[in-house]
Amino acid sequence: xxxxxxxxxxxxxxxxxxxxxxxxxxxxxxxxxxxxxxxxxxxxxxxxxxxxxxxxxxxxxxxxxxxxxxxxxxxxxxxxxxxxxxxxxxxxxxxxxxxxxxxxxxxxxxxxxxxxxxxxxxxxxxxxxxxxxxxxxxxxxxxxxxxxxxxxxxxxxxxxxxxxxxxxxxxxxxxxxxxxxxxxxxxxxxxxxxxxxxxxx
Amino acid sequence: xxxxxxxxxxxxxxxxxxxxxxxxxxxxxxxxxxxxxxxxxxxxxxxxxxxxxxxxxxxxxxxxxxxxxxxxxxxxxxxxxxxxxxxxxxxxxxxxxxxxxxxxxxxxxxxxxxxxxxxxxxxxxxxxxxxxxxxxxxxxxxxxxxxxxxxxxxxxxxxxxxxxxxxxxxxxxxxxxxxxx
Numbered sequence: 445x446x447x448x449x450x451x452x453x454x455x456x457x458x459x460x461x462x463x464x465x466x467x468x469x470x471x472x473x474x475x476x477x478x479x480x481x482x483x484x485x486x487x488x489x490x491x492x493x494x495x496x497x498x499x500x501x502x503x504x505x506x507x508x509x510x511x512x513x514x515x516x517x518x519x520x521x522x523x524x525x526x527x528x529x530x531x532x533x534x535x536x537x538x539x540x541x542x543x544x545x546x547x548x549x550x551x552x553x554x555x556x557x558x559x560x561x562x563x564x565x566x567x568x569x570x571x572x573x574x575x576x577x578x579x580x581x582x583x584x585x586x587x588x589x590x591x592x593x594x595x596x597x598x599x600x601x602x603x604x605x606x607x608x609x610x611x612x613x614x615x616x617x618x619x620x621x622x623x624x625x626x627x628x629x630x631x632x633x634x635x636x637x638x639x640x641x642x643x644x645x
Numbered sequence: 646x647x648x649x650x651x652x653x654x655x656x657x658x659x660x661x662x663x664x665x666x667x668x669x670x671x672x673x674x675x676x677x678x679x680x681x682x683x684x685x686x687x688x689x690x691x692x693x694x695x696x697x698x699x700x701x702x703x704x705x706x707x708x709x710x711x712x713x714x715x716x717x718x719x720x721x722x723x724x725x726x727x728x729x730x731x732x733x734x735x736x737x738x739x740x741x742x743x744x745x746x747x748x749x750x751x752x753x754x755x756x757x758x759x760x761x762x763x764x765x766x767x768x769x770x771x772x773x774x775x776x777x778x779x780x781x782x783x784x785x786x787x788x789x790x791x792x793x794x795x796x797x798x799x800x801x802x803x804x805x806x807x808x809x810x811x812x813x814x815x816x817x818x819x820x821x822x823x824x825x826x
Contacts, residue, residue, distance in 0.1 A: 457804065459701060459702045459703070460701050460702070461701060461803065461804050461807045462701065462702065463699065463700070463701055463807065464698065464699075464704075464775070465698065465703060465704040465705075466704075467768065467771045469703070470768070471796060471803045472803055475802055475803055478800075486761070489764055490744075490757050490760070490761070492764050492768075493760040493761065493764045494740060494741075494744065495737070496764070496767065498733075498736050498737065499660070499661045499662070499663065499664055499732060499733075499736060500660050500661070500663060500730075500732050500733030500736060501660070501663055501670070501703055501704070501705035501706070501733065503702075503703035503704075503705070503706075504660075504703055504705065504706065504729070504730045504733040505733045505736075505737050508730075508733050508734050508737040508738065509737050509741055512737065512738055512741045512742075513741065517738055520734055520737065520738050520741075521734065524730050524733070524734060527702070527703070527706075528702065528703070528706045528726050528730060530701055530702055531700070531701065531702030531703065531706045531707050531710060531726070532706075532710050532722055532723055532726055534700050534701055534702070534707075535696075535700060535707050535710040536710065536714055536719055536722055538696060538700060539710075539714050539715070539722075542692075542696075545696070546692075546696070549818075552818075553814050553815045553817075553818035553819070554812075554814045554815050555699050555811075555814065556814040556817070556818055557785075557788055557810040557811055557812070557813045557814020557815070557817065558807065558810050558811050558814060559699075559775075559778065559779035559785070560779045560780050560785040560786070560788040560789040560792070560810070561792045561806050561807060561809075561810030561811075562775070562779065562807070563772060563775040563776055563779045563780065563789055564788065564789045564790070564791070564792030564793040564795075564796065564806070565792055565793075565796055565803050565806060565807075566768065566772050566775065567772045567789070567793045568792070568793050568794075568795075568796035568797045569768070569796075570765070570768040570769050570771075570772050571793070571797055572797065573761075573764070573765055573768065574765045574769070577761045577762055577765055578762070578765070583797070585800030586800070589800075590799055590800060590801065591798060591799060591800070592797070592798055592799065592800050601762075604758075604762045607759065607762045607763075608762050608765060608766055611762070611763055611766040612766055615766060615767070615770055616770065616773075625664065626767050627664070629763050629766070629767070630760055630764075630767075632763075633759040633760050633762060633763035634756040634757075634759050635756075635759070636759045637755045637756045637757070637758050637759020637760060637762075638752050638755045638756050638759065640755075641755050642755050642758035642759045642762070643751070643754040643755045643757070644758075645751040645754055645755065
């Protein structure tokens with residue numbers, strides 16, 4: 445029972461503080477994994493990949509997946525309900541005073557600071573997973589220090605770097621392919637992973 | 646009751662058809678909510694979507710709650726939200742079970758290792774896109790860099806960065822207003 449309460453609370457926090465949609469929940473999910481030990485960063489990457497390539501909003505898919513990993517079907521339900529609870533409360537309040545909210549200088553000013561911070565958090569999560577996937581560098585919190593501890597397992601993935609660069613070109617610079625749905629790139633990457641033995645097995 | 650059921654089913658349909666979330670959802674919402682059901686006008690929907698983007702939580706859920714509450718009050722908001730998350734619950738639960746069973750196979754591990762690289766690139770693209778909208782001047786650039794480095798190097802909950810940045814937004818804009826006077 446306490447597991448489900450904790451799960452609900454962690455996802456309630458995620459729903460309350462993640463601003464800017466699905467991807468914005470990533471740094472919070474990473475933090476949940478790091479502080480509870482429920483799942484690793486690699487698990488989270490795989491869950492994100494599945495969430496991007498299945499129907500439904502990415503943020504909800506991730507909450508469901510993480511919840512399922514932690515506590516089966518009840519876990520999936522509890523995590524998802526936890527994540528949407530703050531949305532429902534906040535939106536019902538905002539809807540009741542829509543005009544005031546839209547014209548509030550305080551709200552606008554707060555978001556002036558919130559937007560770059562939210563981008564910074566997603567950027568940090570992005571840098572973290574990149575370092576791990578491509579350079580084999582992982583970070584973990586330490587017991588007696590506020591600083592993160594970085595460790596390197598000595599394995600730089602040249603295949604990973606080449607694939608990342610190629611994907612970057614196709615998703616950003618080539619007109620014909622850059623607007624394709626992410627699932628296309630995920631599918632191609634899966635095939636390349638199998639053909640070139642990306643996991644080394 | 647019939648209206649609540651209709652809300653649930655319509656938003657479940659929107660949930661299934663949303664692939665990727667966020668912006669991908671707007672045209673589907675327009676077709677279902679504005680053109681088919683006439684639950685909101687085009688302008689109202691754009692307003693809801695804009696507010697849904699800058700309030701906490703998943704954009705799809707925020708917009709669903711908005712449309713639902715307009716139609717049937719608080720119960721309507723809750724029902725529409727349950728509708729939009731329902732397909733995810735079913736689909737992901739089935740997939741997660743399958744993937745767990747096949748995770749030990751070499752080709753599945755290799756496939757996921759390739760996918761992980763792709764996910765890195767997709768997140769990077771999302772960040773670059775967000776940068777254009779959120780870093781609009783020197784001060785927002787400083788906030789971005791501080792949060793980016795702070796969250797990477799310090800083991801502090803992201804919640805603190807969110808709270809402090811909201812506060813600094815208010816303070817910075819306030820100082821600016823005073824300087825202008």
